[in-house]
Amino acid sequence: MRPGLSFDRPSRRDLTVFAGYCVASAAYIAIGVTWIDFLFSFWVGLGYLLLTAWLLPSLVRRLR
């Protein structure tokens, strides 16, 4: 048995999903630091995430 903290390693698929959220986050941050009102509303954040992490990928999958 190895001592110390154990870290559950993510799979390739987990990392792909995470990368997608990171791209969405980078764009959100870029918009937010340019126009800070964008950062104040949870509902704007939720709408943005639904658009970028669900609706657009769903549309792209359907068009393929």
Add this chain to the structure above:
Amino acid sequence: MSWAAHDLEPYAIQKHLGLKVAFVPLLIGSYSPDMMSKWFVYGVHLGPWDLKASDPAQFHRGWPGVGFTHSFLFGIVIGLIIWKVFGSKLWGVSFIIGQFAHAITDTGDTVGTMLLFPWTFHFHLDAWAYAGQTGRNTDAAAYFSGLGSMWDLVFLVYGLYSWRILTSQYFDEVIYRADSFWPWLNRFVPRGALIVVYRAAFFYGASRWIAWTIWAHVIHHYPYDLSWGGPHWVPAAHP
């Protein structure tokens, strides 16, 4: 006051309580103390009118004011109302836990909270400056220059370390199963969108923690002051 902790803490609580809590009321509870008061703390322009509390810290955390929203009593009363109205003990208890987390976290600043209202004593650790009275931009700059932002960072790192709580498998096995709200919503919204909704508060908290840090320190060069009670370049409010 805290900025991203109230978005991120529910995920840490969820990780430890699993099926014993429902995520949606936990998050609503975590947001509830500031839901109806924050706009009046910072002020808004409505046509020719400027609406703002004359003493924002007193209004936000004090009595007279709406400081009772940051007390245990408020969480318990609203939790019991939720239990009675919706007939769900799970929702009531989850709301209370989320609201308690918010009220306790906000004791970290220099104004603190009246945890045991109607006793109007403010519990405050003075770890970071309360600067809500300076307006939202200066408040953000101050918060993301002091220990408050480091408290947020603890929950951000902990959430990433506990990354399994954000996976679709965890959503299916715990979040969806624990609360009948999700199967109900699933009648109108596809599963993929539900997972995104579940992850939204973490995304929002993490992204704006990074965005505000960049805004305060890369774009505007506000100085970091991680000393106790800092940053000391902003006038901190006290009870």
